[in-house]
Amino acid sequence: MIDRRDFLKGCLACGVTAASIGVVGKNALAAGSFEGYPDAMGVLVDLTRCVGCRSCEAACNNEQKLPDPDLPFDDQSVFKEERRTTAKAYTVVNKYEVADKDTLFRKMQCNHCNEPACLTSCFVNAYTKTKEGAVIYNSKVCVGCRNCMIACPFNIPAYSYSSPTNPLIKKCIFCYETRLKNGRPPACVEICPQQVMTFGHRSDLIEMGHERIKNDPSKYVSKIYGEKEVGGTSWMYLSSVDFDKIGLDNHMQNEPIISNVKDFLGMVPMVLSIWPALFTGIHLLATKNKGEHGDHDHKEGDQQ
Amino acid sequence: MKQYLTRNPNTQLVNSLRTDNDKGRRWTLVEKLLLGLTPQQYLAQTFKNPLNWFFAIVFAVGIPVIIGRFIFGLEWATGGPQSNAWGLFLGFGLFGMVPLSSSGFQMGSAVEVFGRHDMEPLERLGILNGILGYFFAVVFLMVDLGQPWRLPYPMVVSWGPASVLFLVAWHVATYLSVQAAEMSTSFFEWMGWPAGRTVIKKMALGLAVAGIILSTLHQGALGALSSYAPGKIHPLWYSSSFQWLYFFVSSLPGGLCMVIVVSTIVIKTMAWRCDDNFKLNLDKLHISLAKGASMGLITYLTIRMIGVAHDNKWAYLATGWGAWWMFEIGFGVILSLFLLTTGVRKNNITLIRLGAWTTILGVVLNRLNVYLITFNWKHGEIEIPPLREFMITITIYCIYIATYRFILYRWPILFRWKTQYSEYAVLEATPAAIPAAIAAVAELEACPVGK
Numbered sequence: 001m002i003d004r005r006d007f008l009k010g011c012l013a014c015g016v017t018a019a020s021i022g023v024v025g026k027n028a029l030a031a032g033s034f035e036g037y038p039d040a041m042g043v044l045v046d047l048t049r050c051v052g053c054r055s056c057e058a059a060c061n062n063e064q065k066l067p068d069p070d071l072p073f074d075d076q077s078v079f080k081e082e083r084r085t086t087a088k089a090y091t092v093v094n095k096y097e098v099a100d101k102d103t104l105f106r107k108m109q110c111n112h113c114n115e116p117a118c119l120t121s122c123f124v125n126a127y128t129k130t131k132e133g134a135v136i137y138n139s140k141v142c143v144g145c146r147n148c149m150i151a152c153p154f155n156i157p158a159y160s161y162s163s164p165t166n167p168l169i170k171k172c173i174f175c176y177e178t179r180l181k182n183g184r185p186p187a188c189v190e191i192c193p194q195q196v197m198t199f200g201h202r203s204d205l206i207e208m209g210h211e212r213i214k215n216d217p218s219k220y221v222s223k224i225y226g227e228k229e230v231g232g233t234s235w236m237y238l239s240s241v242d243f244d245k246i247g248l249d250n251h252m253q254n255e256p257i258i259s260n261v262k263d264f265l266g267m268v269p270m271v272l273s274i275w276p277a278l279f280t281g282i283h284l285l286a287t288k289n290k291g292e293h294g295d296h297d298h299k300e301g302d303q304q
Numbered sequence: 305m306k307q308y309l310t311r312n313p314n315t316q317l318v319n320s321l322r323t324d325n326d327k328g329r330r331w332t333l334v335e336k337l338l339l340g341l342t343p344q345q346y347l348a349q350t351f352k353n354p355l356n357w358f359f360a361i362v363f364a365v366g367i368p369v370i371i372g373r374f375i376f377g378l379e380w381a382t383g384g385p386q387s388n389a390w391g392l393f394l395g396f397g398l399f400g401m402v403p404l405s406s407s408g409f410q411m412g413s414a415v416e417v418f419g420r421h422d423m424e425p426l427e428r429l430g431i432l433n434g435i436l437g438y439f440f441a442v443v444f445l446m447v448d449l450g451q452p453w454r455l456p457y458p459m460v461v462s463w464g465p466a467s468v469l470f471l472v473a474w475h476v477a478t479y480l481s482v483q484a485a486e487m488s489t490s491f492f493e494w495m496g497w498p499a500g501r502t503v504i505k506k507m508a509l510g511l512a513v514a515g516i517i518l519s520t521l522h523q524g525a526l527g528a529l530s531s532y533a534p535g536k537i538h539p540l541w542y543s544s545s546f547q548w549l550y551f552f553v554s555s556l557p558g559g560l561c562m563v564i565v566v567s568t569i570v571i572k573t574m575a576w577r578c579d580d581n582f583k584l585n586l587d588k589l590h591i592s593l594a595k596g597a598s599m600g601l602i603t604y605l606t607i608r609m610i611g612v613a614h615d616n617k618w619a620y621l622a623t624g625w626g627a628w629w630m631f632e633i634g635f636g637v638i639l640s641l642f643l644l645t646t647g648v649r650k651n652n653i654t655l656i657r658l659g660a661w662t663t664i665l666g667v668v669l670n671r672l673n674v675y676l677i678t679f680n681w682k683h684g685e686i687e688i689p690p691l692r693e694f695m696i697t698i699t700i701y702c703i704y705i706a707t708y709r710f711i712l713y714r715w716p717i718l719f720r721w722k723t724q725y726s727e728y729a730v731l732e733a734t735p736a737a738i739p740a741a742i743a744a745v746a747e748l749e750a751c752p753v754g755k
Contacts, residue, residue: 120467121468123469123470124457124464142451143450143454252535268471271520271521279417280513
């Protein structure tokens with residue numbers, strides 16, 4: 001028998017435990033929406049300044065030791081069609097004719113999301129978001145399912161399909177190994193003659209972007225693309241025209257892509273734990289009093 | 305084989321003991337493989353079958369292309385699409401075949417869990433249809449993966465447990481083992497190893513429940529995979545809240561109708577292989593399956609409508625994509641539903657079989673729409689896979705049909721394997737006879753074969 005005192009003590013202990021579990025639970029919930037590493041770096045791209053010289057493409061090709069391009073980097077004929085990143089080009093510049101304004105150029109490369117879809121969709125965990133902000137890729141474990149290409153909302157990762165024995169994902173890695181790790185800006189940022197891109201802490205860049213919009217509201221649309229899109233990206237854009245007109249989806253969700261599958265993934269352990277008892281129970285109910293509860297295959301040996 | 309048997313009605317088929325001069329002897333493995341025919345007879349019937357000639361042409365052309373894909377790389381085979389990264393191999397081969405293979409868990413659970421023993425004549429066919437569909441979905445995956453030799457990596461080298469594909473990989477692998485165990489009973493009977501069969505039979509309920517769990521999750525997961533691409537799939541085919549339900553619910557009528565379709569083909573082309581139990585019950589079972597499929601379809605139709613209403617996507621219906629969506633729903637769901645329910649009400653098996661065809665075509669069309677046709681719809685053009693991709697897809701599908709037929713010809717799927725122990729003990733409902741029979745079998749196993 002427990003006396004009243006012990007009982008109360010027990011209650012108290014339980015309460016404390018429950019409270020502490022509650023605290024842990026809240027922390028876990030907070031970690032559920034990851035908003036990026038505090039000291040992550042980023043790049044603010046001011047598209048109003050870009051003149052389409054493609055020197056960033058050349059610098060990237062050189063830095064990442066990519067194969068020679070089909071057309072030289074000073075060839076302007078590439079602007080005839082809208083291009084995307086490929087296994088041979090981690091960044092490309094496209095030209096957009098916008099009706100009431102003149103032409104606009106947009107550089108495209110990996111935007112290095114805070115909570116990247118490529119990373120969260122990868123079943124071998126080949127991607128890593130580093131504390132510096134880069135999304136890097138481990139070619140040693142990649143199986144080549146290309147789910148990251150399906151998942152990337154910006155259609156960035158490319159696959160070197162042409163290699164029969166070692167095809168891999170090819171994408172911008174923020175010059176992580178050669179530059180970012182040592183605090184240096186990526187090659188494309190450094191080469192730009194127009195100072196289109198500003199390298200810095202992501203939080204500072206957001207401030208700077210809003211400042212520019214505030215100081216010249218007629219020049220910019222009132223939005224930093226990438227501040228909120230899919231949970232925020234390390235690379236962000238300022239533009240003089242609606243982002244839809246320059247190939248950036250202006251209706252992108254603000255929650256990271258992973259949030260679309262969280263409900264489903266949360267259901268998995270529930271199905272795993274509830275179904276066995278549920279269906280065994282249904283079996284017991286369905287076959288009760290049927291008299292063939294065991295081996296119902298007894299007709300097996302019938303003679304023809 | 306059908307034609308051969310019409311000409312030679314006295315041919316002895318492998319299904320039990322020999323009945324001719326050396327009566328009571330067991331068939332040897334070679335005899336079993338040749339269906340009881342001599343090699344000459346077997347070849348003669350093989351050459352007579354026009355389907356074999358069709359396969360011969362497909363394989364002669366297609367198998368070199370499959371080999372070429374591994375020598376020259378994926379770009380040679382599929383053109384290396386950067387934006388629509390998943391083509392026919394996954395769009396049709398994986399996403400199209402897996403829902404039609406849900407028959408395995410449905411037939412298994414109908415018999416083992418819900419006690420519907422009247423379904424037994426189709427249970428093994430349902431499970432075979434399941435395992436072959438999954439197996440060939442994995443074959444398609446192996447052709448599509450950039451580095452297929454790394455397929456075990458998500459299991460042993462590097463885990464990405466936050467990924468839906470990780471769940472699919474684990475569940476499909478586990479479920480393939482579950483189905484292999486369920487299917488092994490037929491194989492054990494065919495090989496003459498009743499002990500193995502007895503062990504598996506004891507696990508039947510557990511395996512069936514495991515089948516329900518794994519199927520609920522990975523059929524849904526194949527839909528959840530598309531939730532990663534919200535802006536790319538056309539809104540009418542996309543719903544972040546319900547996508548996994550669309551895929552799971554539509555797989556149920558898909559799998560049941562696949563059983564109707566396959567057993568219809570079977571009864572038309574290889575009735576010689578079916579026993580009376582199968583033949584006499586088939587029409588009745590088709591009606592039962594059609595009832596189940598109708599309930600699945602009406603549920604599916606309802607949730608697709610709710611999906612459109614939930615996100616208020618009605619405006620899209622007035623566009624070209626909307627017309628295509630209405631075709632998918634009209635043909636694959638509403639027409640199927642009409643055919644199946646009318647067939648059930650009027651006892652019209654032809655309508656039911658027609659409805660089963662439109663159902664499975666509708667399910668496959670839905671998967672192609674999600675992963676191929678509407679994928680990147682904002683780019684304004686539909687990416688059409690190159691010729692070699694079609695050739696490889698058709699070739700693998702033909703290998704699937706050939707394997708399917710090979711097993712149906714031999715293993716006791718469509719008929720009961722009449723074993724020797726039936727001569728020693730009559731396994732009537734008296735439970736005491738069962739251990740006696742098993743003992744008799746064990747005794748027989750100990751004796752040298754062929755006496």
